Amino acid sequence: MIRTGEQYRAGLRDGREIWIDGERVRDVTSHTAFRPIVDAKARMYDMAHEAASKPVMTFEKAGETCSTLLRPPTEQEHWHEKWRALDHYLNDIGGVVTRVGDETVGEMWSLFDGRGVLNQIDPRFGDNIERHISRVLEDDIFHVSANTDPKGDRSKRPQDQDPDMMVHVAKETDAGIILRGAKYETAASYADQAFLKPTIGAWSDEQLSNYAVGCIVRMGAPGVKHLCRSSFAGRGSAADYPLASRFDEVDTLVVFDNVLVPWEDVFFYRHTRAAAYIRGTLHRYSAFPYTLRILYSADMLIGAALWNARQTGLDKLQAVREKLADLVCYREGINAHLIAAIAQAQRSPGGLLMPHQSLLYAGRVHACANLPQMMHIARELCGGQICVTPNAASFTEDGPREWLEKFYTLNDNWAADDRRKLLAFARDLLNSDYAGHRLTFVQFAQAPHFNHLNAVYNAFDFSGPLDFVKRAAGLSDRVEEQQP
Ligand SMILES: Cc1cc2nc3c(=O)[nH]c(=O)nc-3n(C[C@H](O)[C@H](O)[C@H](O)COP(=O)(O)OP(=O)(O)OC[C@H]3O[C@@H](n4cnc5c(N)ncnc54)[C@H](O)[C@@H]3O)c2cc1C
Known part of the structure; x- marks a missing residue:
């Protein structure tokens, strides 16, 4: 019900x-x-x-x-x-x-x-x-x-x-x-x-x-x-x-x-x-929705950074495009882990269907560990104006309004109000007290980083790399006897 x-x-x-x-x-x-x-x-x-x-x-x-x-x-x-x-x-x-x-x-x-x-x-x-x-x-x-x-x-x-x-x-x-x-x-x-x-x-x-x-x-x-x-x-x-x-x-x-x-x-x-x-x-299922949230955070980083680059015409520069591409690689890395975790899903001991465990946990590490750097790229792409722009009230008050309209209107399509809105959004996404809190949330709320790595270690099937190297290096069968 x-x-x-x-x-x-x-x-x-x-x-x-x-x-x-x-x-x-x-x-x-x-x-x-x-x-x-x-x-x-x-x-x-x-x-x-x-x-x-x-x-x-x-x-x-x-x-x-x-x-x-x-x-x-x-x-x-x-x-x-x-x-x-x-x-x-x-x-x-x-x-x-x-x-x-x-x-x-x-x-x-x-x-x-x-x-x-x-x-x-x-x-x-x-x-x-x-x-x-x-x-x-x-x-x-x-x-x-x-x-x-x-x-x-x-x-x-x-x-x-x-x-x-x-x-x-x-x-x-x-x-x-x-x-x-x-x-x-x-x-x-x-x-x-x-x-x-x-x-x-x-x-x-x-x-x-x-x-x-x-x-x-x-x-x-x-x-x-x-x-x-x-x-x-x-x-x-x-x-x-x-x-x-x-x-x-x-x-x-x-x-x-x-x-x-x-x-x-x-x-x-x-x-x-x-x-x-x-x-x-604990997180064999819940790591999926947790990591999925970070996909949407990545979309917000890309959206804020690209709208800003378009407003200012900077998206025409190759160097700016490369930074946007870094954000896309991060985003698509999360996306790929999640898609693959479903495609390779595993039957659980209780008969449920778990996302593929090592793909899921590796995706969670990718999403959480790289977020600080990705936030920094997006912040850098948005430029310094996200932290120096006056609040909305100044944009409507006679006196400052005329000046702010003049300096924040970019062209016929980008009026001052839209520029202000995007900068306020980017500040709250990347620079505000709340933005810092969210970053800490992602790093800790579903266990800290060492625990995420421990989950990867425990979920990954090491037998593939071990066998591959055993054969490639011509190791004897005796090495198997040392297995824990
Ligand atoms: C915003 C936010 C929301 C949260 N929401 C929840 C929630 O809803 N439910 C919940 O139960 N918890 C929640 N937490 C708590 C979170 O799970 C803990 O912060 C986390 O488990 C780490 O514990 P701690 O903060 O006491 O750090 P500590 O245990 O003091 O650890 C600090 C740091 O020391 C190092 N460290 C500690 N122990 C080890 C170790 N064994 N191996 C290697 N390094 C180690 C790591 O770098 C670690 O990050 C939340 C935390 C935050 C910040």
């Missing part, structure tokens, strides 16, 4: 405890800091009901309409459908948002693949994962990801410092487990629930650690406190900050102050092997 934007908003008015800039937020759906991004997510819900979008955004399952983006993939076409739905959505809202549900739901599909492993060790929770995957789909739930603890001093075990530095089970009751600790979570304050699982740390050699817990936590549950970073929305006018004012995805330190998680929402508990398993496979 698909929800409407209004039903989603109503679900957020559950008395949840949210703080921002020292203020207690009474209604997250109408607060200046959150309203634009809540509206962007609500738009996704509403589009699923509109005649023009419904065929792209939804599919039918046993007589019920469900979200294409939340569908567990079993065929290649499901991945193409997801891509089309996301394309439709991002074009509709006119920007890039990442944490709107489809990019996090895949973490549960990874755990579904591992339910055999979970059942071997503790069969109590085996059915919970399947039920939750169906629930997200059937109730159209906005689900986010809770991985990263504050962690404290990494050289110490969590038990040897304030134990809350990492989320742990403080107590068991008949009703469920009691959680304490905190996690950094993008979008938590305006989501329905999060899939919480451990950061692997200094406790992972223990057999039955209280830190080895995976579960669903409702974002409005008693004891859940959302301590949000300051938002970019509302800081400047929408005319001057066209991206920050509409698409800032507020991140939250979510504190769990003795939160009761019912047993039916627990996936694993005191289960170190399960914790290691989920960390190893």
Whole structure:
């Protein structure tokens, strides 16, 4: 059953405890800091009901309409459908948002693949994962990801410092487990629930650690406190900050102050092997929508840079074309990895269809690691005017207006207003506080760089290069005996 934007908003008015800039937020759906991004997510819900979008955004399952983006993939076409739905959505809202549900739901599909492993060790929770995957789909739930603890001093075990530095089970009751600790979570304050699982740390050699817990936590549950970073929305006018004012995805330190998680929402508990398993496979699906977002960011870089070069006539220069071609190679590199990951998709242990793992993970590294350089090329192509241009208000006020119109009008096609708009867009994409934040988001929000590389190492089949070199170099069979 698909929800409407209004039903989603109503679900957020559950008395949840949210703080921002020292203020207690009474209604997250109408607060200046959150309203634009809540509206962007609500738009996704509403589009699923509109005649023009419904065929792209939804599919039918046993007589019920469900979200294409939340569908567990079993065929290649499901991945193409997801891509089309996301394309439709991002074009509709006119920007890039990442944490709107489809990019996090895949973490549960990874755990579904591992339910055999979970059942071997503790069969109590085996059915919970399947039920939750169906629930997200059937109730159209906005689900986010809770991985990263504050962690404290990494050289110490969590038990040897304030134990809350990492989320742990403080107590068991008949009703469920009691959680304490905190996690950094993008979008938590305006989501329905999060899939919480451990950061692997200094406790992972223990057999039955209280830190080895995976579960669903409702974002409005008693004891859940959302301590949000300051938002970019509302800081400047929408005319001057066209991206920050509409698409800032507020991140939250979510504190769990003795939160009761019912047993039916627990996936694993005191289960170190399960914790290691989920960390190893976490992004096997969700790396796809994450990397796909960066394709759209690359399009924004190319679009901003080329419009600027056309405005100023610089696109005629070979040297400028070469820089644009560098941006295109980056963009097409992401595109190629994603297309190939679907074309070479692999059957998962649970019977789902995973994008080809080493192609997908290599694509994520390509997209994330090269983004800083690509942003710099686009910034350089846009020229210094992105950081020296006055704000929109000066373009309409008598006095500065005449001068600004004179200096920002380029020719008959490019009037000052369009020049100003493009420069404001490029500033918000490349130079603003929000632009810096987005760059950090891409580098970290789905694990840091070393973890991305570790995923490539673990997914790649090294036997091909090893065999090739063994034959080419004439190595003896004895070298095989040294395999780990
Ligand atoms: C904008 C933003 C949004 C985020 N959203 C979410 C979210 O929704 N959900 C969530 O769970 N988390 C989220 N995170 C947290 C993110 O996953 C963490 O920032 C990330 O896991 C790194 O943890 P840390 O920040 O504590 O850095 P640290 O653990 O302090 O690491 C800092 C750096 O030290 C180095 N380093 C640390 N450990 C190792 C190692 N073992 N091997 C090699 N190098 C190492 C790396 O260079 C690393 O980048 C978000 C982060 C940001 C910035």
